[in-house]
Amino acid sequence: MDDDVRGDGTAALLAYSARRSLTDAGELDDVRRWLAEVEHQAPMRVRRVSLDDLEMWETDPSTGDISHRSGGFFTVGGLRVRIPGQPVEEWWQPIIRQPEVGILGILVREEDGVLHCLMQAKAEPGNARTVQLSPTVQATRSNYTRVHGGRAVPYLEYFRDPSAHRVLVDVRQSEQGAWFHHKRNRNMVVQADSGVEVRPGFRWLPLGQVLGLLAEKDMVNMDARTVLSCLPFAREHGDPRPERRGDDPFLSALRRSCVRTEGALHSMVDVLSWITDARSRIEPRTAPAPLNALRGWRRAEGRISHESGLFFDVIGVSVEAGEREVTRWAQPMIEPHGQGVVAFLARPVDGVLHVLVHARVEAGYVDVVELAPTVQCTPQTYTHLPASARPRFLDEVLAAPAERVRFDSVLSEEGGRFYHARNRYLIVETDADPAAVEWPDFRWMPLHQLAELLRHSHYVNIQARSLVACLYGLLGADTRE
Amino acid sequence: MDDDVRGDGTAALLAYSARRSLTDAGELDDVRRWLAEVEHQAPMRVRRVSLDDLEMWETDPSTGDISHRSGGFFTVGGLRVRIPGQPVEEWWQPIIRQPEVGILGILVREEDGVLHCLMQAKAEPGNARTVQLSPTVQATRSNYTRVHGGRAVPYLEYFRDPSAHRVLVDVRQSEQGAWFHHKRNRNMVVQADSGVEVRPGFRWLPLGQVLGLLAEKDMVNMDARTVLSCLPFAREHGDPRPERRGDDPFLSALRRSCVRTEGALHSMVDVLSWITDARSRIEPRTAPAPLNALRGWRRAEGRISHESGLFFDVIGVSVEAGEREVTRWAQPMIEPHGQGVVAFLARPVDGVLHVLVHARVEAGYVDVVELAPTVQCTPQTYTHLPASARPRFLDEVLAAPAERVRFDSVLSEEGGRFYHARNRYLIVETDADPAAVEWPDFRWMPLHQLAELLRHSHYVNIQARSLVACLYGLLGADTRE
Numbered sequence: 001m002d003d004d005v006r007g008d009g010t011a012a013l014l015a016y017s018a019r020r021s022l023t024d025a026g027e028l029d030d031v032r033r034w035l036a037e038v039e040h041q042a043p044m045r046v047r048r049v050s051l052d053d054l055e056m057w058e059t060d061p062s063t064g065d066i067s068h069r070s071g072g073f074f075t076v077g078g079l080r081v082r083i084p085g086q087p088v089e090e091w092w093q094p095i096i097r098q099p100e101v102g103i104l105g106i107l108v109r110e111e112d113g114v115l116h117c118l119m120q121a122k123a124e125p126g127n128a129r130t131v132q133l134s135p136t137v138q139a140t141r142s143n144y145t146r147v148h149g150g151r152a153v154p155y156l157e158y159f160r161d162p163s164a165h166r167v168l169v170d171v172r173q174s175e176q177g178a179w180f181h182h183k184r185n186r187n188m189v190v191q192a193d194s195g196v197e198v199r200p201g202f203r204w205l206p207l208g209q210v211l212g213l214l215a216e217k218d219m220v221n222m223d224a225r226t227v228l229s230c231l232p233f234a235r236e237h238g239d240p241r242p243e244r245r246g247d248d249p250f251l252s253a254l255r256r257s258c259v260r261t262e263g264a265l266h267s268m269v270d271v272l273s274w275i276t277d278a279r280s281r282i283e284p285r286t287a288p289a290p291l292n293a294l295r296g297w298r299r300a301e302g303r304i305s306h307e308s309g310l311f312f313d314v315i316g317v318s319v320e321a322g323e324r325e326v327t328r329w330a331q332p333m334i335e336p337h338g339q340g341v342v343a344f345l346a347r348p349v350d351g352v353l354h355v356l357v358h359a360r361v362e363a364g365y366v367d368v369v370e371l372a373p374t375v376q377c378t379p380q381t382y383t384h385l386p387a388s389a390r391p392r393f394l395d396e397v398l399a400a401p402a403e404r405v406r407f408d409s410v411l412s413e414e415g416g417r418f419y420h421a422r423n424r425y426l427i428v429e430t431d432a433d434p435a436a437v438e439w440p441d442f443r444w445m446p447l448h449q450l451a452e453l454l455r456h457s458h459y460v461n462i463q464a465r466s467l468v469a470c471l472y473g474l475l476g477a478d479t480r481e
Numbered sequence: 482m483d484d485d486v487r488g489d490g491t492a493a494l495l496a497y498s499a500r501r502s503l504t505d506a507g508e509l510d511d512v513r514r515w516l517a518e519v520e521h522q523a524p525m526r527v528r529r530v531s532l533d534d535l536e537m538w539e540t541d542p543s544t545g546d547i548s549h550r551s552g553g554f555f556t557v558g559g560l561r562v563r564i565p566g567q568p569v570e571e572w573w574q575p576i577i578r579q580p581e582v583g584i585l586g587i588l589v590r591e592e593d594g595v596l597h598c599l600m601q602a603k604a605e606p607g608n609a610r611t612v613q614l615s616p617t618v619q620a621t622r623s624n625y626t627r628v629h630g631g632r633a634v635p636y637l638e639y640f641r642d643p644s645a646h647r648v649l650v651d652v653r654q655s656e657q658g659a660w661f662h663h664k665r666n667r668n669m670v671v672q673a674d675s676g677v678e679v680r681p682g683f684r685w686l687p688l689g690q691v692l693g694l695l696a697e698k699d700m701v702n703m704d705a706r707t708v709l710s711c712l713p714f715a716r717e718h719g720d721p722r723p724e725r726r727g728d729d730p731f732l733s734a735l736r737r738s739c740v741r742t743e744g745a746l747h748s749m750v751d752v753l754s755w756i757t758d759a760r761s762r763i764e765p766r767t768a769p770a771p772l773n774a775l776r777g778w779r780r781a782e783g784r785i786s787h788e789s790g791l792f793f794d795v796i797g798v799s800v801e802a803g804e805r806e807v808t809r810w811a812q813p814m815i816e817p818h819g820q821g822v823v824a825f826l827a828r829p830v831d832g833v834l835h836v837l838v839h840a841r842v843e844a845g846y847v848d849v850v851e852l853a854p855t856v857q858c859t860p861q862t863y864t865h866l867p868a869s870a871r872p873r874f875l876d877e878v879l880a881a882p883a884e885r886v887r888f889d890s891v892l893s894e895e896g897g898r899f900y901h902a903r904n905r906y907l908i909v910e911t912d913a914d915p916a917a918v919e920w921p922d923f924r925w926m927p928l929h930q931l932a933e934l935l936r937h938s939h940y941v942n943i944q945a946r947s948l949v950a951c952l953y954g955l956l957g958a959d960t961r962e
Binding site: 099101162163167168170171172186232268269270272273274276277279280283366367455456457 | 580582643644648649651652653667713749750751753754755757758760761764847848936937938
């Protein structure tokens, strides 16, 4: 719809920019070198410490909940979850409560017809590769309102008063519903005119390059990925570039689903009805529970763990950052056990790329279910369970022949809250007949329907959003070959 | 977008159907007679009774909260509300908690190119005119899962398994955030093939007639209005009927905004950013509070009232319905003090009808703010306050000359929970310069943007939805003149 989009071809600009990806290995080396330099100049030293020794954090003697003395940032508490009708109907777990809505914002500008992103080389204590490409602004409300002191957040002014600028994206999106309770951040993309000063630790990178770098292990952080996934690709009835003889059908279907908003196995009315049905039918009942009384969990040796050794631990870390002006702090973090697998099965349907999405319930979601990847799990959790309990499609994804694996990269989750939380992100092409492999809680959807839903909150989960960004990253793939 | 709509011209069918409104006074008399007949055949006798004497309901001795012995239906509890930065920052109030998602469904069918709705003549104890035109199905989850016994809900099968039918609307929408805590119902429109048996108390009415009857005092109930407002008007780039010489510019702008999805003062990106900003910036903090300890409220003489005499009372009613098979029950209800005013200021902008919407905070909303009418208030509440406290635009609406008042009808709110709760609904044409009268929490939006947002939950509040249905009702106005 015309008024849905900027009249000046933002979608076309995005599609064009995304296809101008890495042109040579030199560019990749250059970014690597920059990240290493920033890390060298302001190294971050992270030590695990006991939860009992976290400076400025205290454990409530009656509930065991852990919170910051200022009352800000976040709290680690407990949750009791009952979801009648689900494979596991009831459980207890620690969960992070962070009611504030933070800002994840990328400043962009157009240069020679290509969109560039002002990316930050930012260190986070939980990252396996400490310094990663991050949004221009990545700030909790406690940060940016500076209630707890601290320095001003650079470039914040572009995002605090968006109506004064050209807004491309402005939508609150959820984060991990298994670890966060009702957490959401405001995902923003704002276009600047000229005259933006580039501060140390920031660099303008072409959009296609940022998207292309998603294929690098641990290089583009989760916050950047979620913001990139919300870009208004696929808002116009654009014409895909004419096919060339020998074009890869997968890539041409991908390109098509990024520039034309038609061609879908299910109409949007039916997709929305399917989501409404799940959200009306499933009735999760969650209630806060004291962290020191969670069935199956215990706090011992300075951490909180599940008696099975599975899922995750709540640990403490102590952080020192910077060279001259040293900043020190301590905080609790979630340390998951085992690397996860996050994958879309994907295939062209009538020339338009579709992915198989899962209507997934997570305890911390604001609204019952969100659309998740085809596979999203930690395989290690299932090793002690019978084969029948294995997540659907996991084996198909893991056993896919190399030529079917269109994307395969290990990426970090939010390094400010999670310690070495990494998932292997995969996009796997399949021949599966869309009519045959649909299960009641799975649906084939074209990328442009996901893009349309991403204008609104709480439809597409954080893991699926990362994969959407990775799909946009593949737009440059055919120019690299 | 093509896949956003049924490929077979649903929007065009709706627009055509809506314009075939009442053709003569005989049709109106016919519907009036039918409602009177149903009322006569199964009269409903409603008596006010003390909250102390409500059969099957009990008051928790420690909190004062009132709930049904079965644990079903709803609870009347208390809420403490703090909304920093709002005109009134803190208050206490009774509130209805009804966590279940009920179904409000209208069955439709096409006959001679015109959509017909299967309407129910349904009595509700709170209605001033007891029997009103209601959706085909209007059922709480407690009703339709029959956990508390009771008869089967007719036509429920069309809405319980929507994927087996042709779904036109399926979206959860909120209800009064001032009286309900997080209440939502599933608004559905399902298209049937032939062969639907018409049961006693039900009748097929042409869509245009139902919409036209909104102009009749107390005839179309709130549940029917909200479902009608979600119909997929304005999903296509249709061509409005060619202008005729002497066409009323207001009505031609209305028609245009119902068939074409372009022409808007603010792009949808900017509208969504404005909503996101309000939802991120305003931080309501609500907490359950015992009903017997709400500051300013007291329970005496069998009801709960505010010491100022304003706002509303919680009362008890005893109901007897039916002639041969008599059904009896008792229940608490909310009885508001004074009739409300709910109004849109409206005007064409570049030939497309725009209305002035208000980003409104209500304590019971799921997501901070929803888009509300230009004016939504009970004037009586403000009589003891200085003129500066009067709601914005109220005086302009009330003082509008008759020829500017395009719609003016008194309609009932949900008669199952509210006792004689009526609002005067107005659509008032204005010449106000859109650039001049926008305040930070008001925006001019074309009807088609509201229609687009109505595909999703929690954007457009229940009062604004009633007015959207009334606007669709005006589509038939030019054929009546």
